Amino acid sequence: MDLDSDFVVTPWRSSEELLQVRCDFYSRGESDRREKAINKVLAWRSRKPDLPLLLDSTADIVDVVLQDERGLLAHNALRLLYATAISRFITGLADTQIELTRDRPSWFPPGKSLQLPTSLLEIRHRIVHRHLPSLAELKRAAATSLDWLWEWYWAQLDHAFSLTKPSGQEQEGVSDMLMGILKAYVKKRKTEIKTRRKDGEASKAAENALSNYTLRFAPSSTSHSPAHTQTLLVELLVGEKMVLPADKKYGSSMSGAFLVWTPLLLTFCSHFPPLRQLLLTHMMDAMNASAGTHVEVDPVREGMYEWISHMLCSEEWKVARPTDQIREDILMRCFSDPTFWNLKLAGRILQDETVAGREMWIAVLAAAGGEEIVVSESREKARVDVDVDDMDVENTETGLPVEEDREEKKEVKEKIKGPQKVVGLWKPRAIGTLPEGWEEE
Numbered sequence: 001m002d003l004d005s006d007f008v009v010t011p012w013r014s015s016e017e018l019l020q021v022r023c024d025f026y027s028r029g030e031s032d033r034r035e036k037a038i039n040k041v042l043a044w045r046s047r048k049p050d051l052p053l054l055l056d057s058t059a060d061i062v063d064v065v066l067q068d069e070r071g072l073l074a075h076n077a078l079r080l081l082y083a084t085a086i087s088r089f090i091t092g093l094a095d096t097q098i099e100l101t102r103d104r105p106s107w108f109p110p111g112k113s114l115q116l117p118t119s120l121l122e123i124r125h126r127i128v129h130r131h132l133p134s135l136a137e138l139k140r141a142a143a144t145s146l147d148w149l150w151e152w153y154w155a156q157l158d159h160a161f162s163l164t165k166p167s168g169q170e171q172e173g174v175s176d177m178l179m180g181i182l183k184a185y186v187k188k189r190k191t192e193i194k195t196r197r198k199d200g201e202a203s204k205a206a207e208n209a210l211s212n213y214t215l216r217f218a219p220s221s222t223s224h225s226p227a228h229t230q231t232l233l234v235e236l237l238v239g240e241k242m243v244l245p246a247d248k249k250y251g252s253s254m255s256g257a258f259l260v261w262t263p264l265l266l267t268f269c270s271h272f273p274p275l276r277q278l279l280l281t282h283m284m285d286a287m288n289a290s291a292g293t294h295v296e297v298d299p300v301r302e303g304m305y306e307w308i309s310h311m312l313c314s315e316e317w318k319v320a321r322p323t324d325q326i327r328e329d330i331l332m333r334c335f336s337d338p339t340f341w342n343l344k345l346a347g348r349i350l351q352d353e354t355v356a357g358r359e360m361w362i363a364v365l366a367a368a369g370g371e372e373i374v375v376s377e378s379r380e381k382a383r384v385d386v387d388v389d390d391m392d393v394e395n396t397e398t399g400l401p402v403e404e405d406r407e408e409k410k411e412v413k414e415k416i417k418g419p420q421k422v423v424g425l426w427k428p429r430a431i432g433t434l435p436e437g438w439e440e441e
Contacts (some may be wrong), residue, residue, distance in 0.1 A: 011044035011051065015161040019226055022274075023152045025062055026441050028322055029270040038063050053096065054153040059090035061142050061149075068139070075135060082138035083127045089145055090116065090124040117144060147325055155274075158227045177216055178233050182242065182264075185209040190262050203263035210267050230275050233268075237261075237409050238282040244303040252299070254306040262316060276311075276320055284333065287341045290314075296340050305341050309348045324356045331361055339369045 012018045024037035041059040042049060067073055073081070079274045093116065126133050133141070158175045188205035217229045237243050243261050245252070269276040287304040295301065303388070311317045312327050327349055334342040348364050349359055 001319070011048040016225060017158070019157060022157065023226065023272055025058055025154075025274040026150065027271070028273065029232040029319060034062050034066055053089075053092045054149055055404065057085070057092065058146070058149050058154070060085040060088065061145055065142060078437075079132055079138060081134050082135070083132055084140055086120070086138065086141050086145060087124050087127045090120055115146065120144060120148070139319070143323060143325075147323075158225065161225075173230060174217075175232055175236065178213075178229075178236055181209050181212050182218075182236065184212070185264055186260065189263065193259060203267070205262040206267040209264055209273060213268075214271075227274070230272060230278060234275070234278050234282050238279070238304070240288055241300065241303075243307060245302065248299045248301045248303050250297045250302055254303060254310070257303075257307075258310055262310075265311075266317065268321055277326075280308060280311065280326070280330065284330070287345075288337065288339050301341055305345055305348075308345055311353055312349055324354075327355060328357075331355075335364055335368060343368055 009017075012021070021037045021040055024033040026038070027033045038059050041051070041055065064078075064085045067081060068078055070262075120141060123133055123137065185205050185208070188208065189203065192203060192205055213233075217226070241248075243265075245254070246255050265279065269279070283304045287301050287308070289301075308330070312321065312330060331346055331349060334346040343365065346361070346368075350361055350365060351357060352358075354421055355361065
């Protein structure tokens with residue numbers, strides 16, 4: 001061992017332990033482990049008081065949110081707690097921002113500068129120099145802070161740690177284990193559908209799949225990072241088109257695929273919150289992948305569009321999107337790259353009147369040339385529920401390629417652009433003629 005090597009002392013045993021705390025901080029629903037993450041950070045503070053500022057700030061803000069949800073503190077006490085956690089985070093970051101800008105880390109996102117949202121800077125100014133903001137404003141600032149911390153700190157840990165990627169043989173072994181879990185789930189899920197389980201009853205197939213996954217890929221039993229394993233899982237589901245029917249054709253229903261895969265995806269996303277964003281990102285990439293002609297009638301792109309719409313707009317997935325930030329991020333990506341399917345997806349999202357800033361987004365959609373899509377989307381959403389007896393669940397098979405039905409392709413009507421002649425209610429007149437009643441003197 002080189003005696004001149006520089007060692008960094010950390011309170012966490014390994015990078016996997018810190019990544020697990022990341023998952024716990026952002027967990028929701030039945031698998032809420034936020035309090036466990038806070039207790040873990042408190043233990044780390046006793047070992048090493050000078051924790052990273054962004055880690056420390058995340059623990060403080062999440063702790064206040066939990067105290068608020070318990071409803072045991074008075075209104076003014078909550079305001080003071082929120083204000084303390086938020087101002088401590090913003091002030092501490094502002095003190096180190098110049099140093100971070102000068103010594104830019106190698107894993108930092110290219111083309112981006114470290115900037116806090118203006119709303120957070122304004123909130124901090126009001127906390128310190130003016131009247132204390134209302135509790136509702138402080139809650140929104142806390143949610144914005146957690147989103148910022150995820151984007152600029154927690155989501156970058158995989159790059160910062162430079163986790164070694166497994167060899168091709170090891171990666172293939174992990175993919176085989178994941179494929180076995182997914183195939184076993186599909187088999188049990190089809191049995192559940194045929195036996196007509198009650199609506200609202202938890203899927204035993206999904207619970208068994210999650211149990212097998214956590215048992216085989218727990219940090220204590222594998223050398224693979226959780227982020228890498230989740231990426232392989234999403235590549236199987238999206239990259240191998242497992243979430244699409246095997247005989248998917250343009251215009252065919254996706255009800256069978258939703259019925260089979262939604263319990264599994266919801267269960268995994270509630271247990272591993274980063275998986276939700278990973279799924280949406282891979283589906284967006286597949287929907288906009290470079291290809292040849294007839295993009296508008298491609299069945300794979302349509303299937304990914306239907307899945308993203310289902311995750312962002314359906315009541316069934318509402319529990320997996322606690323804030324509207326997810327849909328705002330997708331809308332920003334859609335308008336940053338206004339392809340046919342991106343504009344179609346934006347129009348579908350904007351049908352929901354609860355979308356924040358809906359009027360502004362609709363104006364952007366109209367400027368991008370997608371105003372017709374909003375109208376057509378609202379007309380075509382009247383669909384009939386599929387009876388379980390009539391649905392061919394056997395065709396929802398895993399790992400089979402989706403082929404395009406060339407015979408059912410529809411001609412896409414080309415939009416007319418540029419100046420157009422408008423027919424008015426007036427009668428045509430020759431150039432130079434005077435209106436009736438006018439005479440030359």
